[in-house]
Amino acid sequence: MIIRINKNKRKYAIIKAAFALFLFSSTVFWEENSLDLLLASGIVIIALTVITIINGKIYSNAIINCRVIWWIVANFIVFEIYGLIFLRAGSFNWDFVGFNGVLLVCISIMCLSIPSTEELVNIIATSCKIGIFATAIYIYANTINFSNISFGTRFGDALSGNVNTVATCFAMMYLPVIYTVAIKKKRDIFGIICCLVALVCMLMTGSKKGMLVILISFIMIMFLYKKPLKYFIFPIIIIVGIYAVFNVPELYNTVGYRIVDMLASFGIGTAVTAAQSTSIRKDLIVMGLKSFWNSPIFGGGMNYFQFINNARYYSHNNFVEILNGFGVIGLALFYGISLKSLRFFCGQRKRVYQDKESIYIFCITMIVMKLTLDMAMVSFSSLGIYYLPFLFPAMIMYKERRLKQERGKASN
Structure with missing residues (x-):
């Protein structure tokens, strides 16, 4: 007796394995003595993405036209340029940052292969x-x-x-x-x-x-x-x-x-x-909001907060760190997609069926959670997992808009 596995089930099993490995490795392998395991996990995720592209017949046009992928690529290109050319203090792990960017693109591509x-x-x-x-x-x-x-x-x-x-x-x-x-x-x-x-x-x-x-x-x-x-x-x-x-x-x-x-x-x-961790964080934030005005548009460069304030630590606030390093332009680039998604889900929540309304509430909660956590941590240069509360809602918004456009064309 031959057991045949449905093609979609096989594809979804691969995606679940890739997502789960990404989550697991981000949590347990982000330490100097286990970076080899983190790298190996990433290579497996990339391989699973290639398999998904081949089996799912994801065409290059779909990938190129996905604005979520463009958002990831644009941000990580800026990080690499600022880190390699405009590094103000400390060190910059360009390979780790680039590695995270590649994995996030892989996660986005696999999300594209899921129809609903x-x-x-x-x-x-x-x-x-x-x-x-x-x-x-x-x-x-x-x-x-x-x-x-x-x-x-x-x-x-x-x-x-x-x-x-x-x-x-x-x-x-x-x-x-x-x-x-x-x-x-x-x-x-x-x-x-x-x-x-x-x-x-x-x-x-x-x-x-x-x-x-x-x-x-x-x-x-x-x-x-x-x-x-x-x-x-x-x-x-x-x-x-x-x-x-x-x-x-x-x-x-x-x-x-x-x-x-x-x-x-x-x-x-x-x-x-x-x-006094909370009071120290408050002082760092106030310090960063003042130093940001030295280069408000394009920022002062990677790790500018530490450089200009002669600080031993980073600002412990993603908004302040991005404002200091990349200015208002960098802040808009990083948070633009989340605010766009938030506006979409809040505006459309009451106009959809109940099952979709719950998904929209979930997406709003993910974005709010990420925005809230970023007030007490620097996430842009850290683990790729920290991007998921922006990436997943953005992918859902992208799919919902495409579905709406297809329904509009069908009705015409």
Whole structure:
């Protein structure tokens, strides 16, 4: 007996594998001693993209005419030019930046091969489930030891060298999964498990960014869930969550005390440690907003913030870093597609069927999450995974506009 696999299923399996590998490798292999594995993962993703192009019969015209790909290419060309010619301080890893750009183009090409937005969202969510599960297994096998948890313990350094990076990568995977769990009528047991795993991992990193994404996901669910019961259930969940963070020792020792310190930096309550990360970030942002005016149009060059302010660290704010390095032009180039997508989804949300409305809410949430996280991190020169909350909604907008044009031509 010969078992034949549907061609579309085979193509989708390849895309899911590529997406999941991209998510997994971005989370666990971004450290000096594992860069070879990150490179190998990228080569596999490129090979899978070539297979998708051949099997999916994606023509060069479709790739050339895709504005999302042009957005990626334009940004990374600017980064390479500024980094190679106008480097002001530190070093510039042109190969790593270019590598990220190539992988993002590959992800975009694979998105092009998926005909409908519903299928694309389902593939993204499935890939994120696989990414979360694989990362959690890797963490459990290599880094975590619950018996050693003490005050201030945060896991994740062994993966990427930065606990905030691990939390943010989990956040990128968590949001699509919690979305599909929220909208599905049938119980998605694997999705629920992955959501719980991601929640625990984000909390155990002690990252305030992780807590912020959890809050954003609850707001998204409030918009998705139509029944009035939500006004009773979700406040209880939030109250129980807040209580757990400040009363469960393992949670308080990783994230609770950091929230207390953060609030203290804004004049609310008293800090429990000498850490001043939030107040330092505030000072860096103010410093960067002042130095930006030295070259407001085209910026001062790569790492200009560190150069002009004689700062040891970058600004910890993507908006400020881009304004200093690439000016208003660079900021418009980087964030233009997200604002365009946001305007499209907000304007069209009430004009579509209910299933599409939920997808639009999901896209709006992804963009808002990315814009919010960028206020506390520099993402443009970091991992390619940080581009996905802009890239996926932009691809969905691109597909929705093409569908609308095709319907218009058919009606005429």
